[in-house]
Each structure stands twice: as structure tokens, then as C-alpha cells.
Amino acid sequence: MANRTRNRPFCVRLTDKEYALWLKKHKTIKLGKTDYFIRTLKDSIIKVYSFDKVIKNLHGELRKIGVNLNQIAYYVNSGYFHKRSKKYATFTLVIPKSWSS
Numbered sequence: 406m407a408n409r410t411r412n413r414p415f416c417v418r419l420t421d422k423e424y425a426l427w428l429k430k431h432k433t434i435k436l437g438k439t440d441y442f443i444r445t446l447k448d449s450i451i452k453v454y455s456f457d458k459v460i461k462n463l464h465g466e467l468r469k470i471g472v473n474l475n476q477i478a479y480y481v482n483s484g485y486f487h488k489r490s491k492k493y494a495t496f497t498l499v500i501p502k503s504w505s506s
Contacts, residue, residue, distance in 0.1 A: 411439070
């Protein structure tokens with residue numbers, strides 16, 4: 406890693422634990438701080454996971470459920486089921502205990 410022009414400074418703030426780990430790792434490999442950083446930078450793999458589509462679809466489904474619940478609440482509060490109880494079957498909404506926290 407010799408014969409390079411290093412004209413860009415780079416500053417990183419670390420906690421005491423992180424700095425101790427940095428010192429331990431770069432001394433174990435027996436490289437200077439800059440050489441260790443450059444090797445780490447070049448050899449590292451960064452994986453990016455995107456959940457945008459999943460969250461968007463989930464949001465849409467939750468919105469549909471919310472609309473349905475609002476319609477049920479409207480009909481229950483307006484007496485819709487009471488007025489038509491002879492014509493329609495009884496409606497029961499079961500809410501698990503874990504939801505009431």
C-alpha cells in the first residue's frame with residue numbers, strides 16, 4: 406500500500422471500548438492504522454436490505470382492515486344490527502386478551 410497520495414483527511418469518533426477494539430485489531434494484523442483502515446474498507450462487504458415494498462403492502466392491508474373495523478363500528482353504534490336482528494344472523498366480534506394491553 407505504498408506510493409499513494411493521501412490528500413483527504415478522515416476523522417472518526419469512537420468510545421473508549423471501540424477505540425480499544427480498533428487498537429487491538431490493527432496491532433494483531435501488524436499494520437498501521439491507515440493501512441488497516443484501507444484494507445478493512447476494501448475487503449468489507451456491505452449488505453443493504455430494503456423493506457419498502459413489504460411495508461407498503463402491509464400498510465395497505467392494515468388500512469383495509471381499519472376501514473372494515475370502522476364500518477363495523479359505525480353499524481354497531483347506529484343500531485343497524487339491532488334493527489335487522491330478525492333478518493340477519495347475530496354478529497360477534499372476538500378480541501384476544503393480548504390486544505387489550
